[in-house]
Amino acid sequence: MTDLARLVQALPKAELHLHLEGSLEPELMFELARRNGIAIPYDSVEAIRAAYDFSNLQDFLDIYYVGMNVLVTEADFFDLTWAYLSRVHDENVRHVEVFFDPQGHTDRGIPFETVLNGISRALDKAEADWGLTSRLILCFLRHLSEEAAIETLEMAKPHLDRIHGVGLDSSELGNPPSKFQRVFEAAGALGLKRVAHAGEEGPPAYVHEALDLLKVDRIDHGNRALEDGTLVARLGREQMTLTVCPLSNLRLCGIKRLEDHPLKRMLALGLRATVNSDDPAYFGGYVNDNYIRTAAAIDLNADEIIELAKNSFRGAFLPAEEIERHLAEIDAVVEGVSWRARWAVARRCARYPFGIRGIRPAPNLYTARKPVLGAEHAGIDFDFDHGICVAGIDRSGRGAGQSGAGDPRPYSHPGHAARSGGGRFERRRAGRCQLRAGYDVRREHVRRKSHPIPVSGCQSGPRGFLQCRSDRG
Ligand SMILES: [Zn+2]
Numbered sequence: 001m002t003d004l005a006r007l008v009q010a011l012p013k014a015e016l017h018l019h020l021e022g023s024l025e026p027e028l029m030f031e032l033a034r035r036n037g038i039a040i041p042y043d044s045v046e047a048i049r050a051a052y053d054f055s056n057l058q059d060f061l062d063i064y065y066v067g068m069n070v071l072v073t074e075a076d077f078f079d080l081t082w083a084y085l086s087r088v089h090d091e092n093v094r095h096v097e098v099f100f101d102p103q104g105h106t107d108r109g110i111p112f113e114t115v116l117n118g119i120s121r122a123l124d125k126a127e128a129d130w131g132l133t134s135r136l137i138l139c140f141l142r143h144l145s146e147e148a149a150i151e152t153l154e155m156a157k158p159h160l161d162r163i164h165g166v167g168l169d170s171s172e173l174g175n176p177p178s179k180f181q182r183v184f185e186a187a188g189a190l191g192l193k194r195v196a197h198a199g200e201e202g203p204p205a206y207v208h209e210a211l212d213l214l215k216v217d218r219i220d221h222g223n224r225a226l227e228d229g230t231l232v233a234r235l236g237r238e239q240m241t242l243t244v245c246p247l248s249n250l251r252l253c254g255i256k257r258l259e260d261h262p263l264k265r266m267l268a269l270g271l272r273a274t275v276n277s278d279d280p281a282y283f284g285g286y287v288n289d290n291y292i293r294t295a296a297a298i299d300l301n302a303d304e305i306i307e308l309a310k311n312s313f314r315g316a317f318l319p320a321e322e323i324e325r326h327l328a329e330i331d332a333v334v335e336g337v338s339w340r341a342r343w344a345v346a347r348r349c350a351r352y353p354f355g356i357r358g359i360r361p362a363p364n365l366y367t368a369r370k371p372v373l374g375a376e377h378a379g380i381d382f383d384f385d386h387g388i389c390v391a392g393i394d395r396s397g398r399g400a401g402q403s404g405a406g407d408p409r410p411y412s413h414p415g416h417a418a419r420s421g422g423g424r425f426e427r428r429r430a431g432r433c434q435l436r437a438g439y440d441v442r443r444e445h446v447r448r449k450s451h452p453i454p455v456s457g458c459q460s461g462p463r464g465f466l467q468c469r470s471d472r473g
Pocket residue numbers: 017019169197220278279
């Protein structure tokens with residue numbers, strides 16, 4: 001596993017843009033077709049996969065609706081939902097907000113309750129078994145009429161304890177949000193959250209409409225909003241969550257290469273972008289794949305990946321205290337990751353004759369200023385009270401008294417600065433020193449021997465620890 005994959009796996013995440021019917025893997029499609037005696041126009045799993053060569057959204061939707069036909073009984077909807085939840089549970093996803101398309105089923109004569117009960121049973125079981133929480137969002141198919149959407153909302157009314165919001169999906173072009181203004185108003189009056197696909201293939205005007213006419217709480221996709229500077233400013237100002245789906249954009253030819261994906265630009269513009277899988281069975285990757293492949297293609301750094309994971313909770317329809325709890329957990333994970341990296345440095349540093357008296361991890365005393373991926377990005381901690389150096393540089397105590405902390409004059413060493421971006425530590429107050437460059441704190445060693453770990457930003461931490469971070473972090 002690469003550092004990138006390890007980080008993505010380690011981060012708790014929420015998924016906010018997932019169509020349950022789009023998680024129907026070819027194997028399950030085949031099994032359900034056999035179980036229900038339903039003919040599908042493919043004779044093998046390979047033939048289905050081969051058909052997943054789309055050139056636009058409509059291409060995909062044509063196959064998506066064929067796949068849906070195999071879903072008939074409550075058990076089918078349970079199995080579909082359970083397969084998805086099991087998969088993302090393995091990927092360390094802690095919360096999901098999933099879409100379902102009741103019209104794709106009720107129009108085939110499947111009762112609304114059959115669909116809802118199967119899905120809900122799986123969602124409840126995931127929460128009971130794993131603490132994986134969820135919200136269910138009913139999507140209206142936008143290629144159908146608003147009247148049909150209103151009928152669907154009527155069917156949902158007795159079940160609002162299990163449905164948290166409404167969404168708008170299917171063929172975007174030619175079906176602007178304004179077509180569904182009344183049904184969204186009605187949904188809002190029922191206290192439901194509102195989201196809509198906008199700016200996936202449609203123009204920025206559709207995003208404006210979703211905000212102004214549908215009063216959405218989130219925008220699904222939103223890629224084309226970037227074409228409109230005023231809109232970008234507004235999305236940033238309002239901290240509107242965008243549920244971005246990179247592999248979907250690639251498969252549906254919204255971009256030619258993943259390297260062209262605007263996700264990094266969205267973050268740089270201050271937009272609250274998130275990473276999601278959309279229809280993972282069809283688009284070649286679940287949520288972690290979306291993070292990993294996109295990060296590799298557009299060179300996202302660890303800070304950006306962590307921000308994306310945090311955004312997934314900030315944009316979730318969860319109570320504020322639960323969001324805070326998830327964010328705190330991400331911070332704890334980031335500390336853990338950096339601690340492991342620093343431990344690796346400690347072991348490496350032990351080879352240097354710096355007179356290390358003892359090495360001990362102290363993750364709870366470290367504040368990660370910068371998330372880190374590799375050992376060379378580690379921070380450094382000193383415990384002056386116990387004479388312990390955590391990251392491989394000489395402990396201080398008396399040692400520091402002999403050099404940095406004991407020396408009232410700030411010390412700098414231009415030779416080291418040239419080699420590793422700094423070579424300076426200075427007295428802070430008796431018994432403590434502020435380390436600027438990360439070498440042995442005994443001056444003679446600093447002169448003669450250096451260690452290639454530049455650090456900066458040191459400050460006194462709790463209980464006599466110094467907290468430092470890498471210049472390269
Ligand atoms: Zn979607």
